[in-house]
Amino acid sequence: MLEQINESIHLIDLNFLGHSQAIAAYLLRGEQEAALVEVGPASTVNTLLHALEQAGVSPSQLRHLLVTHIHLDHAGALGVLMQRLPEAVCYVHPIGAPHLADPSRLIASASRLYGELMDTLWGPVLPVPSERIRVVRDGERIEVAGRTLIALDTPGHARHHHAYLDEASGLLFAGDIAGVRMPHTTYVRPPTPPPELDLEAWQASLAKLRALPIRQLALTHFGVFADVTRHLDELEHRLLAWGEFTRQLVEQGLSDEQIITALQEYGNAEMQALGVEPTSYDLGAGYQLIALGYARYWRKVLITDKPNRFGNGC
Known part of the structure; x- marks a missing residue:
C-alpha cells in the first residue's frame, strides 16, 4: 500500500x-x-x-x-x-x-x-x-x-x-x-x-x-x-511510568515471565480504559520485549547502584 x-x-x-x-x-x-x-x-x-x-x-x-x-x-x-x-x-x-x-x-x-x-x-x-x-x-x-x-x-x-x-x-x-x-x-x-x-x-x-x-x-x-508536543510528552510519561512499575517488580525479585505478565495486564488495562485495542500495538512493540528490556535495564542499574535521576519516581 x-x-x-x-x-x-x-x-x-x-x-x-x-x-x-x-x-x-x-x-x-x-x-x-x-x-x-x-x-x-x-x-x-x-x-x-x-x-x-x-x-x-x-x-x-x-x-x-x-x-x-x-x-x-x-x-x-x-x-x-x-x-x-x-x-x-x-x-x-x-x-x-x-x-x-x-x-x-x-x-x-x-x-x-x-x-x-x-x-x-x-x-x-x-x-x-x-x-x-x-x-x-x-x-x-x-x-x-x-x-x-x-x-x-x-x-x-x-x-x-x-x-x-x-x-x-x-x-x-x-x-x-x-x-x-x-x-x-x-x-x-x-x-x-x-x-x-x-x-x-x-x-x-x-x-x-x-x-x-x-x-x-x-x-x-x-x-x-x-x-x-503532545505525542512526545505522552511517550515520556509512559516510558517513565512503565519504568517505575517494572523497577518495583525487579526489586521484588519477580521472574521475567512474571514481569511480562504483570506489564501486559497493566498496559492492557490502561489501553482498554482509553478505548484502544491492545493487540493492534503488539507487532510494533510487544509486551515480552518491552518487559525484558526494562528488566535487564533495572537489574543492571541495581547491580551497579547507578544514581536514580529520573522523574515520576524512576
Whole structure:
C-alpha cells in the first residue's frame, strides 16, 4: 500500500506477516533519483519492491537507503536489497555500521530473542558490502532525492539510533525514539527491547527533539502524526511510568515471565480504559520485549547502584 504524505514523500505499508499498519518504509522521490527511509525486514522485500514498481520507481533510480537503526524490523532487508538495487548505498549510525558489514553478532543476538521464528519473522539477514555503507554523524546534512535530511543522534531505544529531519517540511523520520502509535489513536507505547534501553539517554533524546522545528512525526510503527508536543510528552510519561512499575517488580525479585505478565495486564488495562485495542500495538512493540528490556535495564542499574535521576519516581 502506498500513501501520499506530501508532494514527494510516500508511506509504504510493508504488510509484515500479512498485517497492515505494522511496519512502514518511507519513499522520497526526486526528479532523477529516489530514496527510502527504513527498509523493513528481508521477509517483506517483495512487498517493498512491488510498491516501488507501483510508484514508478525503477531499481536503478533507488540510490539511497537510510535506516534509523539496525534492528531487523528496520534494516534487516539491507543485505538482500543490495543484491537487487545496483546503484544503492545505505546510510547508518557509526555504531551500527560494522554490524551491517558482518551481521553475525546481530543475528546471534536476535536469535536469542526469537529462536525458531527468526526466518519467518525477518527472512535472510545478509551482509552489506562495506563499500556501499556510508557512516552518518550527528548533525550531518544528507542530500537525497532533492531533499535535505539532518541526522540526529537519538539514543535511548538503541545506541545506534538516528532520527532524520526533513529540513524543508519539518517531517521527522523518527524510527523508534518517538514510540509506537497506531493511526486514528492518540495512545503512544514505548518500545523498550533489550539490550540497550537507557531511560536517561531516551529523555535526553526527547529533549533534543523538542528543541527542533518538527511539524510531523513519521513513525515506522506506524504512520504520520502532527500533534508533536503532545505525542512526545505522552511517550515520556509512559516510558517513565512503565519504568517505575517494572523497577518495583525487579526489586521484588519477580521472574521475567512474571514481569511480562504483570506489564501486559497493566498496559492492557490502561489501553482498554482509553478505548484502544491492545493487540493492534503488539507487532510494533510487544509486551515480552518491552518487559525484558526494562528488566535487564533495572537489574543492571541495581547491580551497579547507578544514581536514580529520573522523574515520576524512576
